[in-house]
Amino acid sequence: DAEITQSPRHKITETGRQVTLACHQTWNHNNMFWYRQDLGHGLRLIHYSYGVQDTNKGEVSDGYSVSRSNTEDLPLTLESAASSQTSVYFCASSTGQHPYEQYFGPGTRLTVT
């Protein structure tokens, strides 16, 4: 069955370190998204991609970067982790066609100490 996976599921890192969160989907979807979930804020869009070599900034992109070298993967990199980036991170994908439903990965809980 097609799926979307994220790794690691949990990570603890120190302030200032570079961290990369992986997202892999086997749906063959063109569109991929990264969100962060924080209490009182719901899910907020960090970066998104509509295809290979395409990346765009979302609502809360400062301190994050992504690259899209193939259809299946959209890794999220925290260049220099900060305590404010402690959060749960979700990756999602969609076909880009009606009804524009997004399929979500299981999430990664990141703690920056």
Place this chain on the structure above:
Amino acid sequence: AQTVTQSQPEMSVQEAETVTLSCTYDTSESDYYLFWYKQPPSRQMILVIRQEAYKQQNATENRFSVNFQKAAKSFSLKISDSQLGDAAMYFCASTSGTYKYIFGTGTRLKVLA
């Protein structure tokens, strides 16, 4: 800017009773989609129901239905015959620019036995 507002941080319902979760949105787009997602303690985001803005008929999925009031920009979720397994965080979302989502801050639903 597009917004999605969930004004009820927490709701409670007795098992087998009916509960309605509120959501209002603001968009300048003429064609858009609305969604309700459920997030149980496992953190997995699960699509509950979707509504196409161009459809006047309210969407229904088994015990879940929506009350879509386009002029009022309101999109509430009704859960009938509530079950213990319905206890979760519920997020309302609207498409933004076709592919992206804007999420509300969520409503935590407690189901009382």
